[in-house]
Amino acid sequence: xxxxxxxxxxxxxxxxxxxxxxxxxxxxxxxxxxxxxxxxxxxxxxxxxxxxxxxxxxxxxxxxxxxxxxxxxxxxxxxxxxxxxxxxxxxxxxxxxxxxxxxxxxxxxxxxxxxxxxxxxxxxxxxxxxxxxxxxxxxxxxxxxxxxxxxxxxxxxxxxxxxxxxxxxxxxxxxxxxxxxxxxxxxxxxxxxxxxxxxxxxxxxxxxxxxxxxxxxxxxxxxxxxxxxxxxxxxxxxxxxxxxxxxxxxxxxxxxxxxxxxxxxxxxxxxxxxxxxxxxxxxxxxxxxxxxxxxxxxxxxxxxxxxxxxxxx
Amino acid sequence: xxxxxxxxxxxxxxxxxxxxxxxxxxxxxxxxxxxxxxxxxxxxxxxxxxxxxxxxxxxxxxxxxxxxxxxxxxxxxxxxxxxxxxxxxxxxxxxxxxxxxxxxxxxxxxxxxxxxxxxxxxxxxxxxxxxxxxxxxxxxxxxxxxxxxxxxxxxxxxxxxxxxxxxxxxxxxxxxxxxxxxxxxxxxxxxxxxxxxxxxxxxxxxxxxxxxxxxxxxxxxxxxxxxxxxxxxxxxxxxxxxxxxxxxxxxxxxxxxxxxxxxxxxxxxxxxxxxxxxxxxxxxxxxxxxxxxxxxxxxxxxxxxxxxxxxxxxxxxxxxxxxxxxxxxxxxxxxxxxxxxxxxxxxxxxxxxxxxxxxxxxxxxxxxxxxxxxxxxxxxxxxxxxxxxxxxxx
Numbered sequence: 001x002x003x004x005x006x007x008x009x010x011x012x013x014x015x016x017x018x019x020x021x022x023x024x025x026x027x028x029x030x031x032x033x034x035x036x037x038x039x040x041x042x043x044x045x046x047x048x049x050x051x052x053x054x055x056x057x058x059x060x061x062x063x064x065x066x067x068x069x070x071x072x073x074x075x076x077x078x079x080x081x082x083x084x085x086x087x088x089x090x091x092x093x094x095x096x097x098x099x100x101x102x103x104x105x106x107x108x109x110x111x112x113x114x115x116x117x118x119x120x121x122x123x124x125x126x127x128x129x130x131x132x133x134x135x136x137x138x139x140x141x142x143x144x145x146x147x148x149x150x151x152x153x154x155x156x157x158x159x160x161x162x163x164x165x166x167x168x169x170x171x172x173x174x175x176x177x178x179x180x181x182x183x184x185x186x187x188x189x190x191x192x193x194x195x196x197x198x199x200x201x202x203x204x205x206x207x208x209x210x211x212x213x214x215x216x217x218x219x220x221x222x223x224x225x226x227x228x229x230x231x232x233x234x235x236x237x238x239x240x241x242x243x244x245x246x247x248x249x250x251x252x253x254x255x256x257x258x259x260x261x262x263x264x265x266x267x268x269x270x271x272x273x274x275x276x277x278x279x280x281x282x283x284x285x286x287x288x289x290x291x292x293x294x295x296x297x298x299x300x301x302x303x304x305x306x307x308x309x310x311x312x313x
Numbered sequence: 314x315x316x317x318x319x320x321x322x323x324x325x326x327x328x329x330x331x332x333x334x335x336x337x338x339x340x341x342x343x344x345x346x347x348x349x350x351x352x353x354x355x356x357x358x359x360x361x362x363x364x365x366x367x368x369x370x371x372x373x374x375x376x377x378x379x380x381x382x383x384x385x386x387x388x389x390x391x392x393x394x395x396x397x398x399x400x401x402x403x404x405x406x407x408x409x410x411x412x413x414x415x416x417x418x419x420x421x422x423x424x425x426x427x428x429x430x431x432x433x434x435x436x437x438x439x440x441x442x443x444x445x446x447x448x449x450x451x452x453x454x455x456x457x458x459x460x461x462x463x464x465x466x467x468x469x470x471x472x473x474x475x476x477x478x479x480x481x482x483x484x485x486x487x488x489x490x491x492x493x494x495x496x497x498x499x500x501x502x503x504x505x506x507x508x509x510x511x512x513x514x515x516x517x518x519x520x521x522x523x524x525x526x527x528x529x530x531x532x533x534x535x536x537x538x539x540x541x542x543x544x545x546x547x548x549x550x551x552x553x554x555x556x557x558x559x560x561x562x563x564x565x566x567x568x569x570x571x572x573x574x575x576x577x578x579x580x581x582x583x584x585x586x587x588x589x590x591x592x593x594x595x596x597x598x599x600x601x602x603x604x605x606x607x608x609x610x611x612x613x614x615x616x617x618x619x620x621x622x623x624x625x626x627x628x629x630x631x632x633x634x635x636x637x638x639x640x641x642x643x644x645x646x647x648x649x650x651x652x653x654x655x656x657x658x659x660x661x662x663x664x665x666x667x668x669x670x671x672x673x674x675x676x677x678x679x680x681x682x683x684x685x686x687x688x689x690x691x692x693x694x695x696x697x698x699x700x701x702x703x704x705x706x707x
Binding site: 059068070100109232233 | 398543590592631
């Protein structure tokens with residue numbers, strides 16, 4: 001049982017040995033930035049430029065509601081100087097255990113490195129008092145899919161800029177210049193994107209999940225309903241039947257759907273009503289060639305314009 | 314002398330931890346956000362079922378304290394979870410269990426109540442309080458998060474019905490390696506029914522036929538020590554492999570100076586494609602192998618027990634998962650229900666209407682050597698989760 005007596009000392013020696021290894025880490029220069037989604041990673045790259053190294057914890061194809069807090073993510077979170085998140089509980093299923101295991105005070109709530117972009121924008125669909133889970137997977141603070149409005153993306157980029165400047169004060173003016181550039185780009189491109197969808201202003205569309213409210217509001221579309229009867233609850237036959245009637249009554253021609261949702265219900269409606277199914281990437285990296293935020297908006301507006309033109313009415 | 318130095322070492326580790334994390338945190342200015350002082354959650358786990366044997370036999374075979382215990386209905390457990398940030402340096406978690414036994418008596422257990430440090434430097438983390446020992450995968454997982462209705466045979470044998478948990482303190486270190494590598498060392502109180510293979514004099518009159526006697530904790534050598542090393546690799550974007558090795562060292566109650574050692578290997582392989590629909594499909598494979606060396610009686614007879622379970626879960630469609638588990642355990646004592654050769658096969662299927670509820674049907678085909686015949690059980694389990702529920706670790 002000699003080993004037992006040695007345990008506390010082994011612990012002390014290990015802790016001592018680890019000291020030089022870790023104290024060397026922050027000297028690597030670039031700010032180590034983690035983003036929970038590819039969209040936020042794109043914003044962080046736009047703002048941080050050459051002063052940051054950005055990694056997204058998820059892929060642009062992934063449903064960010066359902067992510068496993070894999071140890072490899074803990075491994076990454078441990079070394080991060082900043083963590084940029086969508087917020088409004090979108091990551092509630094996996095971020096808390098990640099932060100709890102990462103032992104990294106720099107990215108805990110309250111620290112400058114904890115960048116909750118939902119705090120920078122005005123959230124839609126906040127259910128207010130009286131909400132409970134019988135209404136599905138509702139987010140009490142509001143709809144978290146805020147990045148799909150380019151104006152919100154600018155607000156998020158400004159928050160990122162402010163936080164980057166606090167973490168790396170030497171880069172303050174650089175980050176400001178980068179964020180200014182990003183804002184100018186969006187200001188220049190937004191009228192272009194809006195012009196593409198302007199002929200279809202006021203069109204009623206269906207969405208699968210309540211992910212497109214911000215986008216619709218910015219581009220003048222009206223979300224008439226969702227395939228999910230309640231957020232996070234798959235469509236039932238009765239709900240689809242009601243929707244089929246609604247599509248006919250309200251002359252709805254388009255369904256916007258993310259790639260990770262099943263296509264069966266959408267096809268059921270398409271066959272009965274002539275509804276056109278438009279699969280759109282929800283995020284940067286969600287389709288080939290969509291590598292930046294501007295490209296995402298390009299693809300979204302371009303694809304939708306084509307779909308509206310093809311759908312006729 | 315040794316006791317003094319060891320006590321001092323533990324004390325300073327804790328103190329240094331809190332002090333340094335306090336320093337690290339004080340640089341962080343708080344940002345306003347919605348208050349979230351205490352997350353409160355409740356989960357209920359119920360089952361109904363039948364067995365080919367009477368309840369007196371089922372109670373022995375279904376040795377987990379929260380397993381279905383007999384024909385008809387069982388309230389497996391109601392768990393209340395309370396947790397949140399204590400201050401900028403610590404997180405606190407409390408799990409209380411409420412249970413109804415077969416004669417209608419209610420019981421309360423303090424399942425866990427512990428502090429965890431949030432931001433120690435150098436990848437260190439301290440956990441202190443009453444907690445499940447991190448041995449293998451299943452022991453530290455709460456019953457409602459298990460993939461099966463009941464506890465694996467080997468866990469019931471090594472750690473008793475309630476799993477291995479006791480007050481103590483453990484240090485964990487994330488090693489600076491290119492992959493996830495976590496080393497843990499803990500020391501816990503060795504006594505009571507939640508340390509079944511150690512100084513457990515509370516519930517059993519005897520262990521494997523050897524009389525157990527109260528034995529006070531006299532020195533650091535009488536504490537229960539737990540070591541664990543867990544590694545994880547992403548084999549691809551959609552596949553992750555965890556490999557762990559664990560060891561337990563402590564005294565037992567069958568004689569003065571008698572020791573118990575338990576060793577374990579665990580593997581977990583999960584495949585889940587990048588594009589999923591509500592988290593489906595997935596396939597996970599989980600296996601734990603354990604060996605116990607128990608010095609029994611005044612003559613210190615070495616009792617060796619081994620066991621394993623291996624289980625596969627397949628989320629074959631959104632909301633649906635099928636599982637298959639194989640149990641094997643052997644302690645070379647054909648007459649002792651806790652040490653005989655035991656094999657059990659358990660297929661099941663689970664429906665998850667949402668992440669907050671589930672309905673599970675499981676069949677057990679059980680071959681305990683001491684009964685010399687097959688025992689069949691069919692169990693239906695329902696679960697609900699209310700309130701804030703801590704997301705599960707991977």
